[in-house]
Amino acid sequence: MSNRLADATSPYLLQHADNPVDWRPWGEEAFAEARRRDVPVLLSVGYAACHWCHVMAHESFEDPATAERMNDGFVNVKVDREERPDVDAVYMEAVQAMTGQGGWPMTAFLTPDGAPFYCGTYFPRDHFNRLLEAVARVWREERDGVLDQGRRVVDALAAPRTLGEGQLPGAEEAAAAVEGLARDFDARRGGFGGAPKFPPSMLFTFLLAHHRRTGDERALLMARTTAEAMARGGIHDQIGGGFARYSVDADWTVPHFEKMLYDNALLLRAYLRLWRETGDVLARRTALGIADWMVTDLLTSEGGFASALDADSEGEEGRYYVWSPAELERVLGPEDGAWAAGVFGVTDEGTFEHGTSVLRLPEDPDDPERFERVRRALLAERARRVPPARDDKVVAAWNGLAVAALAEAGALLDRPDLVERARTAARLLADLHMDGGRIARTSRDGAVGASAGVLEDYADAAEGFLALFSVTGEQEWTAAAGRLLDTVLDRFTDASGAFYDTADDAEALINRPQDPTDNAVPSGRFAAAGALLTYSGLTGSQRHRRAAESALGPVVPLAAKAPRFAGWGLAVTETLLSGPLEVAVVGPGGEGAEITRELHRTALMTAPFGTAVAPGDGGAPDDPEDAPVPLLAGRPLIGGGAAAYVCRGFTCDLPVRDAVSLQERLTP
Numbered sequence: 014m015s016n017r018l019a020d021a022t023s024p025y026l027l028q029h030a031d032n033p034v035d036w037r038p039w040g041e042e043a044f045a046e047a048r049r050r051d052v053p054v055l056l057s058v059g060y061a062a063c064h065w066c067h068v069m070a071h072e073s074f075e076d077p078a079t080a081e082r083m084n085d086g087f088v089n090v091k092v093d094r095e096e097r098p099d100v101d102a103v104y105m106e107a108v109q110a111m112t113g114q115g116g117w118p119m120t121a122f123l124t125p126d127g128a129p130f131y132c133g134t135y136f137p138r139d140h141f142n143r144l145l146e147a148v149a150r151v152w153r154e155e156r157d158g159v160l161d162q163g164r165r166v167v168d169a170l171a172a173p174r175t176l177g178e179g180q181l182p183g184a185e186e187a188a189a190a191v192e193g194l195a196r197d198f199d200a201r202r203g204g205f206g207g208a209p210k211f212p213p214s215m216l217f218t219f220l221l222a223h224h225r226r227t228g229d230e231r232a233l234l235m236a237r238t239t240a241e242a243m244a245r246g247g248i249h250d251q252i253g254g255g256f257a258r259y260s261v262d263a264d265w266t267v268p269h270f271e272k273m274l275y276d277n278a279l280l281l282r283a284y285l286r287l288w289r290e291t292g293d294v295l296a297r298r299t300a301l302g303i304a305d306w307m308v309t310d311l312l313t314s315e316g317g318f319a320s321a322l323d324a325d326s327e328g329e330e331g332r333y334y335v336w337s338p339a340e341l342e343r344v345l346g347p348e349d350g351a352w353a354a355g356v357f358g359v360t361d362e363g364t365f366e367h368g369t370s371v372l373r374l375p376e377d378p379d380d381p382e383r384f385e386r387v388r389r390a391l392l393a394e395r396a397r398r399v400p401p402a403r404d405d406k407v408v409a410a411w412n413g414l415a416v417a418a419l420a421e422a423g424a425l426l427d428r429p430d431l432v433e434r435a436r437t438a439a440r441l442l443a444d445l446h447m448d449g450g451r452i453a454r455t456s457r458d459g460a461v462g463a464s465a466g467v468l469e470d471y472a473d474a475a476e477g478f479l480a481l482f483s484v485t486g487e488q489e490w491t492a493a494a495g496r497l498l499d500t501v502l503d504r505f506t507d508a509s510g511a512f513y514d515t516a517d518d519a520e521a522l523i524n525r526p527q528d529p530t531d532n533a534v535p536s537g538r539f540a541a542a543g544a545l546l547t548y549s550g551l552t553g554s555q556r557h558r559r560a561a562e563s564a565l566g567p568v569v570p571l572a573a574k575a576p577r578f579a580g581w582g583l584a585v586t587e588t589l590l591s592g593p594l595e596v597a598v599v600g601p602g603g604e605g606a607e608i609t610r611e612l613h614r615t616a617l618m619t620a621p622f623g624t625a626v627a628p629g630d631g632g633a634p635d636d637p638e639d640a641p642v643p644l645l646a647g648r649p650l651i652g653g654g655a656a657a658y659v660c661r662g663f664t665c666d667l668p669v670r671d672a673v674s675l676q677e678r679l680t681p
Contacts, residue, residue, distance in 0.1 A: 022457045023093040024404045025061040029070065033080035036091045039100055047088040047125035053152050053159075054127070055087040055145075056104060058119040060095045061404035062258075062271040062321035064330050065135045066118045072138040079142055086149035087122075094119075095320055095408060096455050096464050099515045102526040107166055108132040122148050127523050128163030170524040177529075177566030178510055182586045186569055187223055190576035190583050191232055194220070197577065198235050199263065203242030205577055208263040212243060212256055214279035215531050215580030221286050222587035222622040226681060233291075240287050244299045247364065247371030250334065251357060252392045254302030255310070256280055258324075266364055267371055270331040270401070271324040274311055275534045277303050278414035285422055289618055295377075297426070304422045304431055307415065310403075315445075315459045316437035317407035318415045326401045333398050335369035336391075344394045345387060353387050406457040409446050409470040410534065412438050416477030420484040424617050432484055439481050442474050443493050450496040468505050468514045468537030471497045475544040479551070479625075482642075483617065486628035491551055491642050498548055501541055502560055510563035512538040529567035535581035538564050543585045543623060550595045550625025551644050553663050561585070588623030592661045594679070595625040599648045600655025608670070609655040615672040616657060619679040 017037045018030040029036055037043040047054045057074075059066035073079045083089050094101035094117065101119070107129040109115045116134040120141075123129050131148060152159055194216065197205040204210040220236040223229055243249060246265025248257050255277050257268030284300040287293055311318045326333040336359050342350030353359070356378050359370040378384040416435045423431030445461055446453045454470050455462035466474075478494040481487070504516040514526040514537050529538045542564035549558035568586055571579035596616045600609025609628075616626045629645040648658055648668075656668035659678045669675050 018091060022406070022455070022460065022462050023061075023096050024402075024406060024457075025059060025066075025093040025095070026091055028061060029074060029091055032070070032074045033077050033084075034074050034089050035080075035084045036089050039090055039092050039097060043088050043090045044125055044127060050088065051125075052087055053130075053148065054123040054125065055083060055089045056092065056119075056121040056123055056129075057090070058092045058094050058101050058104065058121075059117045060093055060321070061402070062273070062323045063117050064269065064271065064324040065116075067323075067325060069118050069135050069141075073136070073141050076138060079138060079145075082142060082145045086145060086152075095404075096406070096462065098454075098467055098469070099519065099522060099526055102514060102528060103170070103522045103524050104129055104132070106170055106524075106526075106528075108134065110166070110169065124160060124163045126163075128160075128167045129523075130159050130163040130166065167523050174527075176511065176527070177569045177571075178563070180566045180569040181562050181589075182565055182568035182572060182582075184590055186572035187219075187583060187586055187590065188227075190219070190572040190579070191223060191229060193573065193576045194235060195231055200238070202264050203239035204263070204265070205239075209259050209261050209269070210263060210265060211259040211533070212248070212276055212280055213239060213577070213580065214276070214283045215535055215584065216577065217283035217580075218286060218622060219580045219583040219587060221283075221290050222584050222591070225290060225621060226587055226591050236287060237291065237293065240284065240293075240299075241295060244284075244295055245374045245376075247373050249299070249374075250302075250306065251372040251374050252388045252395065253310075254304075254306030256303070266373065268331075269324060270334055272310075272322040272401075273411075273533070274307070274318050274320055274408070275411040275414055277307055278411065278418040279534070281307070281418040281422055282414075285418075285425055286622065289425065300422060301426060301428075304419060304426075304428070307419070308431070308434055312434070313405055313407060315407070315441055315456075316434075317412050317441045317456070318438060319403050319405040320408050320411065321404045323401035323403070326399050331365060331371070333395065333401055335363075335365050335371055337363065337369050341391075345390055349383075349387055349390075352383070353391070356384065356387075406455050406462070407441065407446075409442055409452050409454055409466055410473040410540075412442055413470070413473035413475070413477035414534070416442070416474075417480035420477075420481045421617070424484040424614065432481075435477075435481055436485065436487075439478060439490065439493075442477070443489075446474075447493070447496075450500040452497060452500075465516065465519055467519075468501065468512065469534060469540055471501050471505070472537055472540035472544050473535070475501075475548070476540060479544060479547045482551075483626040483628070486630075488642050491548070494544065494548055495552070498541075498545055498557060501545070502556065505537075505541075506560065506563075510560075510566075512541060512564055514538075529582075530571065530575070530578040531581050532578070538567065539579070539582035539585060542582060543588070546585060546588060546593060546623060547625050550593055551627055551642050553643050562589070565589075584622055588621065591621040591623075591681075593623055593625070594620060595644050595660040595663065595665075596620055596627070596675075596679070597644050597648045597658040597660065597665075598626070598628045598655070599630065599645065599650060599658075601630065601650065601653070611672045612655055612657045612669075612675055615675045616679070619676050621679070621681075624679075 122131040220232040224232040248268040281303040288296040357372040364370040419435035452466040454464040475494040475497045478490040482490040545561035568582040627644045658665040
């Protein structure tokens, strides 16, 4: 028997469609039913690749006795946090306020008006059943206290907060952030803080940009040490490419095995930038592996990228990825099996569970050809295993990150196929998700979802479009980004310059979410700052420039107190401190295109993070008002040949005609 989730498009909700729990999707209908029955709402929030969500589902939501208790005492609502990040953000703030921590699955008990009065995360079945009984009893016998608690929580969440409005971060904040990160840095193992350790992709970008501007060797050391430790650790899939969500230990050995699109898109750009800045061979190889994994394992039939791969397969976490010495010998033979065990750190004791090990690569093997042969054999054998489930919904924000990463990877690594993948995904966003200047958050199987885009969807999709333009010169992508960013300014900000995570005409929740901090992905606010700044560099729009600077206000308090939660904002701050620069590259196609391509690639390889790069054919109109990309207006070919113009605020140096001169102009 199916419940009310049977018609959902979310893979996570569909996982629960056959539970004996009478689940309802989020919506007014559920709250109206709670008012009619005079019972609380039990809100359960998770996502398809969440291991502990699966555990709680198996223990409690599939158990008939527990389900009966839930159905008798509550209206039960299931939410996919990836589909409704606004709902997740509002109630996760309540969870953190009540318990001091958060996580998924999120479990919250609400009044029929949506006010949370008791919250938590994962509960084992016995504990959960006792909790259900206790909450139902308190609701019946101590109703006034419950309602008062809910009102106090709502009032606390709605209290005005200072987010650094009116402040513009500068060199002092960037330096303070580096000092704070240095105090948290694990010099021996890389990363920041202790276990668990998450990939600090946004901090990589900031630290590399800071090193480039200032020459601060500590910044480069922190980024490079962490990047190498991660690339050689178990968090990195050594035979298939891509990274897991996080490491449960401080050594990057044992991952939480789910693999997310957003992590890998961000890490692809970070490793590309590390290779670009240092020539690091491991960084280049790691970036290529990420890009190929994204295309191989996450590409959907519509040309977008799926959200995630599950941590579990055949009911066990990590089973798809781990190996024993005996398995290696069976697949590779005694000689190669023993050699592979040494190369990948596979031991009889194991580094994971039941005598199995997660593959690591402590150092490069001395026989690359043998390594590649062994890697391919293990990958082929692994393909015979039952793979983890895939959450194949397309999320606009994360596909925007993927478009940017793959476009840059294709251009810098001479992989035009990756640029084409980026273009196809961008086309899906523009044609399916977008309607004018509005964007829907999700689609699946070519059908757009009902969830409205949040700030990160607008900002990250715009970022992807702008990166694709900088690689291809196709001006339609700048126009698409402009439509999204105009909506950001019209619908996601207020008169004070504050940014919100939901539009002013979005569904009203108990609080309008407004989180400026980076977490697994750049905050919507900091992502908007970067896209707005790039767009202003291409178009000369001072409205977008002012909005970008306003969006960076929270960097000022965060840089000193919590820089690990402001990496993208700090990286965009470095863009401001480096100029920001604009580079127009104009040149003929056809026979004369070789120098044009060389100048264009030099600009992409050499310019500081966030530089607005505009390639064109020199045929743009003289009047900037008539140009789709005004930075290209009035940039003639020099003697009929290619030229590059390096500009700050549309004030340009004399054009250069060769890659060496351009590199000198762009290098501090």
